[in-house]
Amino acid sequence: MTDLAPFTFYHSTHRIQYGAGCLSALADIAKDAKSTRACVLIDAFFLGGQVHGRLEEILGDYSPVFHGVPQHEPDTDSVDAARKTLEESGANLVIAVGGGSAMDTAKAARMLISNPGPIDDIVGPMGRPMNPHDSLFVCIPTTAGTGSEVSESAIVAKTGTDYKMVLRNQNMSARVALLDPELSVSAPPSVTATAGYDAVTHAVEAFTSKVSGPMTDPFAKSAMELLAGNLERAYQEPGNLDARGACLIGSMQAGIAFNSAHLGLAHAIAGAMGALHHTPHGLANALALPWTMAFNAPAMGEKGDVVAGIFGAENSATGLSRLRHAVGLDISLDDHVPDAAARDRVAEGASKSGQVKVNPRLASADEIRVILEHMRRPTEGAEPYLNL
Structure with a gap:
């Protein structure tokens, strides 16, 4: 680069x-x-x-x-x-x-x-x-x-x-x-990872949103490219100013994109997890995004292929799963949402979010419950298989 x-x-x-x-x-x-x-x-x-x-x-x-x-x-x-x-x-x-x-x-x-x-x-x-x-x-x-x-x-x-x-x-x-x-050099690796994956989620969800368009797509696409190529480098090499700078610009571009295009299902889930269980926002997005992209796959069309190509995988969910694993965020939902009753409350809360309406594929509370059940298992960087 x-x-x-x-x-x-x-x-x-x-x-x-x-x-x-x-x-x-x-x-x-x-x-x-x-x-x-x-x-x-x-x-x-x-x-x-x-x-x-x-x-x-x-x-x-x-x-x-x-x-x-x-x-x-x-x-x-x-x-x-x-x-x-x-x-x-x-x-x-x-x-x-x-x-x-x-x-x-x-x-x-x-x-x-x-x-x-x-x-x-x-x-x-x-x-x-x-x-x-x-x-x-x-x-x-x-x-x-x-x-x-x-x-x-x-x-x-x-x-x-x-x-x-x-x-x-x-x-x-x-x-x-x-x-x-x-x-940003003094940020601990864990902060670099969770904040960076939040930016990745902004970029991906803004790009695939139902209300994305020609003014937001270039910002979201550039943000994905910058973050896909540099987040892992910034995580592994904290003093790498080129990687840090690329992530800052990517985060900013994603912010411009989602300000108009809004977000999606991963943010709906993350919002409910934050409100109900005080899960750090970037971590909650990391737990959700590979699975929500697997759910969205049938509705994304060519945009799904673009995301997959940027993140270097056969499909978008796998690429985002690999990145999550590479920056140490591949953990179980159980660490933050401890039981079935808690998952039910998160599903109900997420289903009421306005972000669900602009997600590529509408999701019911029951479908979100299934996604949350799958989120209990780390993917180890492999493709997330979703039974929906």
Whole structure:
């Protein structure tokens, strides 16, 4: 693979800038926007470390306030804490640094300031009216996974419940996304794997979605190619900046694709597993995707062949099974959903997801139960055989 040259790409209201060390562009971005005060919502993992120190150095002229975002998936408590810090800081430059949790928390917190009141008032998977926040919003992903830096949605759990809220509006989106592969080098292999497989799932499901089209397919296809060729390398060689960079770009492209094309059955299952059993999102997708692609095979047509070719196998399910095994995610569902009653609840929850409607093949709760039963057995990288 040829070396990836740095680039800057403008899409809608987003500026996407890629390159090792491009974190330093923050200083000029802040200056051009006439920013006066910065608030950095940063994954708590980085507080007090090298990334934190670098940000303080870059943003020294903007009196930066730092707020550590908990590493668990966003909930109403963590969003409210971030909102409070943002409000008290009076910042007109808001920067989210971390994985999807940090970025989604920042998205929701900003909207709660410009749309005061209960978060329930702005919840809606197809979008609700929201007043914009007058800050410049910059997202800087440190993992290649969610694509949150370029999507217009956020998912927030209601603390103390199994309910996950979807917020969606163009005013939530970051104006600038900086993709700096140097920031992802410190991610443990397990995080690289789960985040990366989340990005793979975004790309595959956006490409095969019933509402995919000529504007989303090129992004989804490129994302699959970048991730298929580099996720395993990034997992095995954490310091490989080319592989890290390719995964970051692939994750971003998948985010652009699914923002319009939506997702599918694997995400419906993963969402229910996350809500009911707090299964990490990327891992839940890895458990589901080879099996949901086996289920989808009769309905995918030529697109199934494209996916199979990209992932180097005779069919898409086998290719995704091999990749899952190569990055250490080939485990049993039983480790996270312990019994038949729990599987029934996941099946019922998944069947109600809007993602099922755009999946290539409609799935009933009974069919999802069968898929979950098969998910109990690791594939060891072989073809997943599904009795449906």
